Amino acid sequence: MALGFLDRTMPPGNGPLTSIVILGAGYTGRHLLALATAKGLPVLASSRSPHNHLLHIPAPQRIEFDLFRPVTWRNVPGGAQIIWCFPAAPLNLVAAFAEQIAPHAGRLIVLGSTSAYKPTGTSDTWLDESSAIDQTLPRVQGEEHLRLNHRAIILRVAGIYGPGRNVLDWIRRGRVGPSPRYVNLIHVEDLAGICLLALERARPGEVYNVSDRQPRQWSEICEVAQRRWNVTPLESEAHDRRGKRISIAKLRTELGDPFTHPDLYAALDELESAEAQRALE
Numbered sequence: 289m290a291l292g293f294l295d296r297t298m299p300p301g302n303g304p305l306t307s308i309v310i311l312g313a314g315y316t317g318r319h320l321l322a323l324a325t326a327k328g329l330p331v332l333a334s335s336r337s338p339h340n341h342l343l344h345i346p347a348p349q350r351i352e353f354d355l356f357r358p359v360t361w362r363n364v365p366g367g368a369q370i371i372w373c374f375p376a377a378p379l380n381l382v383a384a385f386a387e388q389i390a391p392h393a394g395r396l397i398v399l400g401s402t403s404a405y406k407p408t409g410t411s412d413t414w415l416d417e418s419s420a421i422d423q424t425l426p427r428v429q430g431e432e433h434l435r436l437n438h439r440a441i442i443l444r445v446a447g448i449y450g451p452g453r454n455v456l457d458w459i460r461r462g463r464v465g466p467s468p469r470y471v472n473l474i475h476v477e478d479l480a481g482i483c484l485l486a487l488e489r490a491r492p493g494e495v496y497n498v499s500d501r502q503p504r505q506w507s508e509i510c511e512v513a514q515r516r517w518n519v520t521p522l523e524s525e526a527h528d529r530r531g532k533r534i535s536i537a538k539l540r541t542e543l544g545d546p547f548t549h550p551d552l553y554a555a556l557d558e559l560e561s562a563e564a565q566r567a568l569e
């Protein structure tokens with residue numbers, strides 16, 4: 289990954305590189321931080337409570353930031369490339385923050401959700417970035433404001449899984465069952481890689497769907513879970529919400545094919561092995 293944008297933002301002389309700021313270093317943000325750090329990129333991470341939640345990173349890399357406390361907004365350094373990793377709502381605060389920060393910021397990537405798309409009534413339809421979105425959702429209002437007024441790049445993200453968020457555990461705990469509903473998933477490490485790719489290659493003001501490109505029905509996942517890992521669903525899902533099939537053709541055309549975990553079942557195998565190994569230690 290070339291990440292040429294950093295070359296363009298390097299000031300004359302030996303000054304510091306423009307940082308990437310991860311706003312909201314939760315599950316995805318932490319993986320993003322690890323990836324950016326491994327690539328040697330200058331990166332800062334925010335928390336509403338950095339002294340409690342960001343103890344694993346050096347103090348100079350921590351930022352206190354809370355969208356609901358405007359006094360903390362000034363902690364985001366000017367010129368930074370921002371990756372926004374929590375729901376962009378409510379609109380009034382999103383708009384006020386963006387007004388203050390965007391004129392001095394580099395690129396702005398916002399993690400949205402595929403739940404932005406309105407249900408279609410049929411599970412066979414593929415949804416792409418032009419499909420109808422639910423503008424009544426507060427986070428969709430925030431995302432659209434950032435996209436239309438500040439040229440933010442919106443990543444509409446499928447269900448995130450990975451270490452500590454194991455799809456098989458969702459089945460074991462009865463959170464999901466063998467329904468015909470479609471689900472779209474993305475491994476957190478691939479999502480982190482796509483965020484960095486988006487910083488470099490995505491077009492400002494555009495939307496990109498993000499998933500592993502293979503919508504699956506929960507009934508299929510549960511059948512494989514039973515056969516390969518002996519995971520039995522607690523009970524079948526009573527409801528028949530149809531789910532969605534999300535196309536990522538735009539992402540693959542414009543950002544490339546960055547997947548290291550394209551196959552859900554191979555990824556689940558890795559997660560199960562790693563968890564079994566940890567249990568032995």
Ligand SMILES: NC(=O)c1ccc[n+]([C@@H]2O[C@H](COP(=O)([O-])OP(=O)(O)OC[C@H]3O[C@@H](n4cnc5c(N)ncnc54)[C@H](OP(=O)(O)O)[C@@H]3O)[C@@H](O)[C@H]2O)c1
Pocket residue numbers: 311312313314315316317334335336337341353354355356372373374375376399400401402445446447448449
């Ligand atoms: N999880 C999924 O399957 C999924 C699917 C599609 C889309 N998404 C979206 O993708 C993004 C990343 O998801 P994730 O699961 O990695 O999120 P996450 O683990 O909840 O991390 C987000 C972090 O943002 C910080 N935060 C929350 N509210 C904030 C506020 N008002 N001001 C400042 N910081 C705030 C919190 O950290 P502190 O408590 O340390 O401040 C929180 O841990 C989110 O926007 C999520 O809605 C998630």
